[in-house]
Amino acid sequence: MQLQENEVQIWKLKLPQQANFVAQSYHLLSEDEKNRAEKYKFNEDRDNFISSRGVLRIIAGKYLDVSPESIKFSYSSYGKPFLSLTEYPIRVNFNLSDTKGLVLYAFTLKNEIGIDVESLHKIMDMAAVASRFFSINEVQRLKHVALAKRDDAFLSCWTLKEAYIKAIGEGLSCPLDQFEMAFTEGQKPSLLYSQWDENEKERWQMYRIQAPEGYIASLAVEGRSHNLIYKDFEKEFLQFGSVTK
Amino acid sequence: MTAYLIKEKQSGERNVSIAEQEAYNRQLKEEIRLFCAQKLNPYMIPHNFVILEKFPQNKNGKIDRMALSKLSDIVEIAPMDINTPQTFQEKILALIWSDTLKVPKVGIHDNFFYLGGDSLTSLQMINKANNAGINITVAQLLDNPTIYSLAALALNGVKQKSSLIIPINEKGNNPVLFFVPAITGDINSCKKLSYYLGDEQPLYFLVPVGSVGKTSPLTKIEDIAAHHLKEIIKVQADGPYYLTGFCFGGFVIYELAKQLEAIGKEVGILIIIDSYVPGSYYPKPGLSLFQMNKARIKNQLDHMQNMSFGKKIKHVRKRMKKGWKVRVVRPLARLTNKFYVSKGKNIVSKYISIDVADDIAWNSYKFKEYNGDVSIIRANDINSGSWIYHEAGMGWEKLVRGKLKFIDVGGNHSTILKEPNIKQVAGAIKSSLSEVYAKNLVEA
Numbered sequence: 139m140q141l142q143e144n145e146v147q148i149w150k151l152k153l154p155q156q157a158n159f160v161a162q163s164y165h166l167l168s169e170d171e172k173n174r175a176e177k178y179k180f181n182e183d184r185d186n187f188i189s190s191r192g193v194l195r196i197i198a199g200k201y202l203d204v205s206p207e208s209i210k211f212s213y214s215s216y217g218k219p220f221l222s223l224t225e226y227p228i229r230v231n232f233n234l235s236d237t238k239g240l241v242l243y244a245f246t247l248k249n250e251i252g253i254d255v256e257s258l259h260k261i262m263d264m265a266a267v268a269s270r271f272f273s274i275n276e277v278q279r280l281k282h283v284a285l286a287k288r289d290d291a292f293l294s295c296w297t298l299k300e301a302y303i304k305a306i307g308e309g310l311s312c313p314l315d316q317f318e319m320a321f322t323e324g325q326k327p328s329l330l331y332s333q334w335d336e337n338e339k340e341r342w343q344m345y346r347i348q349a350p351e352g353y354i355a356s357l358a359v360e361g362r363s364h365n366l367i368y369k370d371f372e373k374e375f376l377q378f379g380s381v382t383k
Numbered sequence: 384m385t386a387y388l389i390k391e392k393q394s395g396e397r398n399v400s401i402a403e404q405e406a407y408n409r410q411l412k413e414e415i416r417l418f419c420a421q422k423l424n425p426y427m428i429p430h431n432f433v434i435l436e437k438f439p440q441n442k443n444g445k446i447d448r449m450a451l452s453k454l455s456d457i458v459e460i461a462p463m464d465i466n467t468p469q470t471f472q473e474k475i476l477a478l479i480w481s482d483t484l485k486v487p488k489v490g491i492h493d494n495f496f497y498l499g500g501d502s503l504t505s506l507q508m509i510n511k512a513n514n515a516g517i518n519i520t521v522a523q524l525l526d527n528p529t530i531y532s533l534a535a536l537a538l539n540g541v542k543q544k545s546s547l548i549i550p551i552n553e554k555g556n557n558p559v560l561f562f563v564p565a566i567t568g569d570i571n572s573c574k575k576l577s578y579y580l581g582d583e584q585p586l587y588f589l590v591p592v593g594s595v596g597k598t599s600p601l602t603k604i605e606d607i608a609a610h611h612l613k614e615i616i617k618v619q620a621d622g623p624y625y626l627t628g629f630c631f632g633g634f635v636i637y638e639l640a641k642q643l644e645a646i647g648k649e650v651g652i653l654i655i656i657d658s659y660v661p662g663s664y665y666p667k668p669g670l671s672l673f674q675m676n677k678a679r680i681k682n683q684l685d686h687m688q689n690m691s692f693g694k695k696i697k698h699v700r701k702r703m704k705k706g707w708k709v710r711v712v713r714p715l716a717r718l719t720n721k722f723y724v725s726k727g728k729n730i731v732s733k734y735i736s737i738d739v740a741d742d743i744a745w746n747s748y749k750f751k752e753y754n755g756d757v758s759i760i761r762a763n764d765i766n767s768g769s770w771i772y773h774e775a776g777m778g779w780e781k782l783v784r785g786k787l788k789f790i791d792v793g794g795n796h797s798t799i800l801k802e803p804n805i806k807q808v809a810g811a812i813k814s815s816l817s818e819v820y821a822k823n824l825v826e827a
Binding site for chain 2: 177178179180183216237254256261262263266267270271296300309310311314
């Protein structure tokens with residue numbers, strides 16, 4: 139399995155997986171991942187974490203041509219996992235996002251990447267959260283969206299912002315009102331403005347990516363005009379039964 | 384299940400009051416309980432901790448278990464779940480977490496992200512907390528993902544932010560004026576002053592150290608000023624700074640200005656309200672103690688002349704109370720402090736009240752020259768004038784190297800910040816400020 143130059147492969151995994159899949163996944167995890175799994179308060183969250191990490195290892199193992207359990211992840215100071223260049227000859231960048239019932243993974247060569255998926259749902263305190271955390275213009279544009287579509291528009295904006303802050307590796311430590319996304323219907327998703335660096339908007343390409351019914355997902359990738367390829371983990375791997383073979 | 388703990392006395396450990404010891408023991412028990420919670424299974428955590436000086440012993444020198452169990456009967460406390468919210472902030476946060484995470488019950492040591500929290504729910508939770516007056520940020524949540532640590536942060540944050548400087552007037556286009564009160568820490572005269580200074584003049588009240596939270600009063604002007612300096616810089620990051628202070632507050636802003644200068648911050652002007660530098664007033668030469676007291680009593684009698692009988696009684700009681708403080712408590716504390724200082728120690732400021740600490744502070748302050756401009760607002764009626772000699776320069780003309788200006792207003796030291804004199808004081812402040820504001824505008 140290979141990644142081509144300028145290609146982004148997007149994988150999806152449905153959750154929850156069956157108990158025997160979780161059990162097999164568990165054995166692929168490193169000690170610190172196992173420890174982390176045990177910290178989840180609820181078994182469902184624990185199992186989903188195990189499945190999503192196991193699958194991450196399986197896919198990354200294929201690209202790197204190594205066994206899933208041998209993979210060593212490094213972590214940025216903000217907790218973003220990555221594959222250290224000193225460990226692996228090819229630079230595979232990835233990011234994953236999970237929400238209720240679904241995980242999406244994005245893999246690419248060389249370029250920094252961030253992904254975010256959310257299930258479409260009614261957002262508690264939507265207006266207040268937007269005006270507290272989003273940029274002024276984003277809040278304004280959100281107010282002009284018809285009420286019935288406003289929760290979805292909020293998630294459209296949010297997934298773009300989240301994908302971007304994950305791509306730059308800072309996550310929520312980064313102030314969300316300091317940059318701005320084009321996110322409304324009919325607008326091509328893009329980074330319009332960043333307080334820190336004028337060149338940021340040239341550096342990143344934003345995408346609204348395909349997601350199953352009831353979900354919305356966004357992607358931020360360094361560079362321009364990428365070739366997006368969609369894959370389903372269950373179709374590619376699970377039809378033969380065992381995940382590790 | 385009960386755990387018995389022996390607390391060994393450290394050599395040189397000071398004796399403390401029973402109340403203090405109890406508070407300390409409570410805290411110690413909490414810490415041990417938390418420590419156990421991290422190391423032991425929940426069912427193994429003792430319900431009860433008893434802190435003893437030493438184990439009771441039987442005749443054979445062994446631990447007397449009977450006596451022990453009796454001890455625990457006395458102090459048995461209800462078993463407490465360490466995960467139960469205790470403080471107000473913890474309780475509010477627990478409710479908010481349940482609501483945003485859709486989890487029926489959360490413990491204060493549960494990690495937000497292991498309860499199922501993600502980025503979006505983080506924002507929702509922080510939004511709700513902020514609305515409830517708990518000031519925490521998303522970035523703080525990442526480093527402190529439990530209710531316990533967030534509540535502690537929120538508490539500290541609030542204390543730092545709002546209770547050490549009180550904005551009396553936040554509006555207005557003029558630069559901010561900071562006010563340091565007299566020993567009494569009176570905020571009402573500051574409010575009155577703000578009224579006469581008008582809406583255009585922002586005015587911030589610097590809360591005396593030792594009057595809020597767990598802070599102890601400070602016994603050095605330098606320390607008091609350093610404390611205010613930190614707070615001032617939070618409100619206004621850079622100069623020029625405009626400072627005013629009454630009586631004791633005048634000395635504090637004098638030192639504050641020197642410290643601001645020392646760190647390279649510009650001071651616009653100091654406006655000192657009726658503060659006499661120690662040494663600039665003294666008993667009139669040639670007066671005997673008897674004559675002095677006669678003059679003092681006559682002064683009081685004159686003052687009480689038109690009072691009703693009840694008021695007279697009240698006034699005498701008030702004067703005696705003040706006399707006790709001024710002539711007995713404070714001089715004694717000053718002496719004690721001198722003794723401590725001579726031994727290279729400091730008086731334990733925890734056990735003295737602010738006014739005593741302040742009194743020690745200004746009486747031991749070493750005044751040094753200051754290069755900036757100073758306006759002195761001086762009460763023109765010196766009510767103790769018949770037995771105490773007051774230098775007209777109030778000691779400042781020997782210290783101030785910049786422009787020094789005296790403005791006389793009506794009233795004496797105790798009435799200068801009262802009606803009707805306070806209006807004149809406000810006028811004097813206004814005119815002093817407008818001169819510097821104008822000057823700074825021209826220079827800018």
